[in-house]
Structure formats: C-alpha cells, structure tokens
Amino acid sequence: MTNGENSGILIYAQITRENYIHTVFFELVDKAKELAEKLGGVDVNAVIFTTPNLIDNYKEAFRNRGVNKVFYFEDEEFKTYSTDFYAKSIVDLVGVIKPEILLIGATNQGRDLAPRVASALHAGLTADCTGLDINEKGLLAATRPTFGGQLMATILSKANPQMATVRPNVFKVTRDDSYVDTEFVSCPVNISYLKKKVELLEFKKTVESVINELDSAEIIVAGGRGLKNKEGFELLQKFAGKIGGTVAASRVAVEMGLAPVSIQVGQTGKTVSPKVYIACGISGAIQHTIGITDSKHIIAINNDPEAPIFEIADTGIVGDFFEIVPKYLEL
Amino acid sequence: MKIALCIKQVPDTTDIRWTEQNTIQREGVESVINPYDVYALELALKLKSQIENTQITVFTMGPNQAESMLRKTLALGCDNAVLISDRKFAGADTYATGLTISRAIRTALPDFDLIICGQFAVDGDTAQTGPNIANFLEIPQVTYVDEFVKYEDGKIVLNRVMEDGIETVSLELPGLICVMTQNFEPSRVKIGGVIAASKKEIKVLSMEDIGLAPEQVGLKGSPTYVSKAFRNLSTHNAEKFELSVDDSVNLLKDRLTSLGVLKND
Numbered sequence: 149m150t151n152g153e154n155s156g157i158l159i160y161a162q163i164t165r166e167n168y169i170h171t172v173f174f175e176l177v178d179k180a181k182e183l184a185e186k187l188g189g190v191d192v193n194a195v196i197f198t199t200p201n202l203i204d205n206y207k208e209a210f211r212n213r214g215v216n217k218v219f220y221f222e223d224e225e226f227k228t229y230s231t232d233f234y235a236k237s238i239v240d241l242v243g244v245i246k247p248e249i250l251l252i253g254a255t256n257q258g259r260d261l262a263p264r265v266a267s268a269l270h271a272g273l274t275a276d277c278t279g280l281d282i283n284e285k286g287l288l289a290a291t292r293p294t295f296g297g298q299l300m301a302t303i304l305s306k307a308n309p310q311m312a313t314v315r316p317n318v319f320k321v322t323r324d325d326s327y328v329d330t331e332f333v334s335c336p337v338n339i340s341y342l343k344k345k346v347e348l349l350e351f352k353k354t355v356e357s358v359i360n361e362l363d364s365a366e367i368i369v370a371g372g373r374g375l376k377n378k379e380g381f382e383l384l385q386k387f388a389g390k391i392g393g394t395v396a397a398s399r400v401a402v403e404m405g406l407a408p409v410s411i412q413v414g415q416t417g418k419t420v421s422p423k424v425y426i427a428c429g430i431s432g433a434i435q436h437t438i439g440i441t442d443s444k445h446i447i448a449i450n451n452d453p454e455a456p457i458f459e460i461a462d463t464g465i466v467g468d469f470f471e472i473v474p475k476y477l478e479l
Numbered sequence: 480m481k482i483a484l485c486i487k488q489v490p491d492t493t494d495i496r497w498t499e500q501n502t503i504q505r506e507g508v509e510s511v512i513n514p515y516d517v518y519a520l521e522l523a524l525k526l527k528s529q530i531e532n533t534q535i536t537v538f539t540m541g542p543n544q545a546e547s548m549l550r551k552t553l554a555l556g557c558d559n560a561v562l563i564s565d566r567k568f569a570g571a572d573t574y575a576t577g578l579t580i581s582r583a584i585r586t587a588l589p590d591f592d593l594i595i596c597g598q599f600a601v602d603g604d605t606a607q608t609g610p611n612i613a614n615f616l617e618i619p620q621v622t623y624v625d626e627f628v629k630y631e632d633g634k635i636v637l638n639r640v641m642e643d644g645i646e647t648v649s650l651e652l653p654g655l656i657c658v659m660t661q662n663f664e665p666s667r668v669k670i671g672g673v674i675a676a677s678k679k680e681i682k683v684l685s686m687e688d689i690g691l692a693p694e695q696v697g698l699k700g701s702p703t704y705v706s707k708a709f710r711n712l713s714t715h716n717a718e719k720f721e722l723s724v725d726d727s728v729n730l731l732k733d734r735l736t737s738l739g740v741l742k743n744d
Contacts, residue, residue: 164643165643231610231619231620232619235614255642256622256623256640256641256642257641259606259622260610260620260622260623262607263573263577263605263606263607263608263609263610263611263614264610264611264613264614264620266574266607266611266702267574267577267578267610267611267614267615268614270574270702271702272572272574272701272702272703273573273574273607273703274703275604275605275606275607276604276605283706289706293604293711294602294603294604295490295602297711298710298711299708299709299710299711300708300709300710300711301705301707301708302705302706302707302708303703303704303705303706304703304704304706305702305703306701306702306703306704307702343651345618345619345650345651345654346619346620346621346648346649346650346651346654347648347649348646348647348648349636349647349648349649350646350647351644351645351646351647352644352645352647353643353644354643354644354645355642355643355644367740390742390743391735391740391741391742391743392740392741392743393740409640410642410643415601415604416659423738423739424735424738424740435601441714441715445734445738446715447731447734447735449727449731453719453721458717458719459717460715460717461715461717461718461719462715462716462717462718463718463720463730463734464717464718464719464720465720465722465727465730465731466719466720466721466722466727467721467722467724467727468724471724472724472727472728472731475724475725475728476728476731476732479728479732479742
C-alpha cells in the first residue's frame, strides 16, 4: 500500500446482496470529483470488500467512473457484511493512506458502519448530508437538515479524515463516463484475531431489488392516512397507472399496513426528487416532507384545509381524494 | 439480564417556533421523550417480562429537567435511573456524547449484558450515538432492530429491517442494539408504579464521577462543530385552492397537462 499524508478522498463502495456496487457510490464519486478539483486535483479513491477473486467483476465500473485508486479487501468472511470486520479494516486502511475526506453512502449498512469507523478514528462525522462543499480554508463543509428538516446546519471537522454520509438519490450522477487507468491495491486482511459476535442466521427478501423505482421516477403518486384502506390504495394505483406514475407512501400508510416499507418516503424512508410529486391524503408532517422538498412541483390533495402539506405544495387542492380522483380518471 | 437503556429528551419537533433571527426558540418548547427511545423502552420492558431476573437501568444525558422523564420510565417498570449531567457536557457532538454515556454505563452498570438505544433521535437524526457507545465499550452492535426473537446461551436473536428485506441475526452478549420499530401496545403507567417510582433515588453522575477530563467532553471533546445554522425555507410556491369537486378535477387536469403529465387511456 502507498503511504501518504492527506491523500485525497476515500469513498466506501458498498456491494449489495446481488453483488453489484450500490448506486450511491457513483453519486458520491461525482460529488467527490467536484470537491477534489476544489482541493487542487487530489485523488478520488474507493475501498471495497469482496470474497476472493470477485474484484475483477467490478474493475470496469471503477475505471469508467474515473476512480483513481481502489483499495480492496478480499476474504471469505466478507461474503456478508460485518460491522466489526469492515470497521476494523477501514480504520487500518485510513491509518496508512490518510485520506482528507471519507465518504460513506447513508444506506442502513453505511449508517451502521460510519459511526463505528469515525469514533474509532476519533474523527468527526456528519450524517445524512444534503450538501458537501470545500470552504475557503480547504475544509469539508457538510450541510445537513436537523430538527426534522426545519433547520439546516453546516458542520466542520477539527481533524482528518473529515467524514460524511449521504443518502442515496440526494446527489445525482452528473458526469459522463470518464475512463481512467484505475490502480487496484490489495490490502492485507487483519481480522483473524477478531471473534465474530454477530451472525446472520437468515435473510427474508421483501423487496425485489434495492434499486428502487422511486429513485428514478419522474412522476410519483403518494398516499397517506387519508386513503383509509386497501381500496384507497387500489384507487391510488389506478391513478398512478393512468399517468405513468410510481406509487409511494407515507410512514403512517406503511404502519397502517396499506403499503410496503420499501416505498415509504420521508425521514425514515426514501428521499425522492421527481418532476411531479402528488401527495394524496398526506397531512404533510415534517418527517414526510423532508423527503420530498427536492421535487420540482408538488401537488397535494387533502380534505383538511389546515394540513401542513399545503404550506409546501405548489398546487394545493382542498378536497376529497375519493371524489376528485375517480372523476379525473373518467375524464 | 442486566439492561442499560439509553434515552433522550428532545424538543417536540412538531412544535418548533422561530425567533426573528431565524434561530430556533428553545425557551418554552415542550420536551418529549424521543419517539424511537419509546420503542427502545418498550423492547426493554418486553425482555424484562420474558427473561427471568432482568433489571433495567435507564441512562440519560441532559439537564436536570430530564429527571421527570426518568421518573416516568421507573413508573413503567424500569428498575434504576441515572442522570448524566454536568454543565461541561454542553455542546457535545455524537462522538463526545457516545464517550460520555459509555463511561457512565461503565461507572454505574459495569456488568451490563445488553445496551438498548433508539435508532435515532428526531432532533439530530444522526443515528450515531448508539454505535459510538458500542465502539467505546468495544462490544458488538446490531442496528435497525425491529423485533426480539429469542434469548438463549448468552445470545440474543433479533430481526432487523434492511432496505431489501428482514435479516435475522444473533448477537453475542454483551452487546448493543438500536431499535427502529417494535410492534407493541404502549405500556401504561400503574398507580402503584408511580408511587414506587417517586420513592426511588435517581443517581446523578458528573464529569468527575465518570472519570473524564474537560477536554474530553462537551464542545471541547467534540471532533465536529456547527459553523453555521440557518432556517430551511421552502422553495415551493404554496398555492391553495378550495373549489367544488368539478373545478378541483379540472384544476388537477390542467396542472398535470401543463407539467407534461399525460393520461394514457
């Protein structure tokens, strides 16, 4: 491994259960390229965990996205994610290559891993950032929503690596492929003395793929408490089908058992940014609206004129979903 | 089983008021127990009802007024409560908070088996403090816990929610879990519980009590700091229409058409 002081930006490349690189990695690479330029053209590097001999499967993707160096750990143990093993390995790597910045996708796995790595390194970590920039002193300025999205805070770290997590779909892949001759660096695996204390016994798939249609949807039709029952969601499905939309739900609707958690939008669900977001029977609690404010145009249909959704809806229609939508479909 | 339950008092985020300078008005804002910590509390009480000889010690870091929240957890069936409180803790980020709480647990409940936290707090929403505590105590963690399955041979089996499905995992104790959701009927305070709780002593731990130095706690002990905070104003142009059903339908149609959303028949 190469030794270096302040050597660039390191990004964690999460491998999904289906053995591909999680899309949030590519979103982070493009953002990191922007930051790297502001830092005077430093390297954008990746760290990845695979089972032996699988690294070849990913090489082309790293080259095409212009990743300068890929540090890879290979071991049978890395077949499934382990907080302890992954954190220990990344801490070791950071000790050697000393990145200025370490970015991790804020998936459930990333949010499990990042604080473990940060506290072991005594590093500052800013979670769920919606903005990353380099300030006039060359430091990572990480901006994130707090207080349920009502307050934005820009956070700086006192030491390197300056760490941040970013949710999938917050940043976009912006560049065309930009091929580089990526250097692949095999890293020594040093976990044999650690005992595995968390064992994965079983996995029950409930969602077809972590690539969620909502990430790329241009039209989203979302339902909440006001849809009342299964029939309400069936009508929502029909509405979505007619206008080429993708169905989403609020947390309340998921908790009422009307929709699967995979299509939940908001603070504890997905962040979306479609061209048109149609909120039906959604009151608009801040926990929901935090996930939709990047939508270009928000339409709300709700029979409560005082519902907070009307404070952020570009077009707010006070009325009954069960009256308006069937009539619209008949037009 | 000895359980350390970590909870936090948060401002009611549904009731945020702003000063003229667009800063958050903290005075007079109602404080509530963080909703995800309620899930953690319910899971702890469930374990207590199912596993013999289980004792729950509740920990919170905050000002003296957090005592009322601790009393409530005692009334609900928790056994002991510890308030980690010191002016020097002010301005702590998640790193310093994790270190402080881990030291308090080591001081007041050194032989713990399981630490239970909420997945995140609704004010900060970082989901970092739990894993930080686990790191400082050098114990394994399981986050996004949805359900308790069973406990046997020093291991606890849990279901956790991931983006693509449900993982069933076993965790060797001592360990830490962060609770995301829990299907439960909220526990009710019993009158007897309130009386018993009012008689219990709440232990208060200061910085000296847990063996930390001023440069390890609060703002000084935090690797991050807030350089700027500002109000997140909506960029959406809120227009609200209260029309007849037919006019609402036409409005919907016109808006969708102008946005390029077409109806396929």
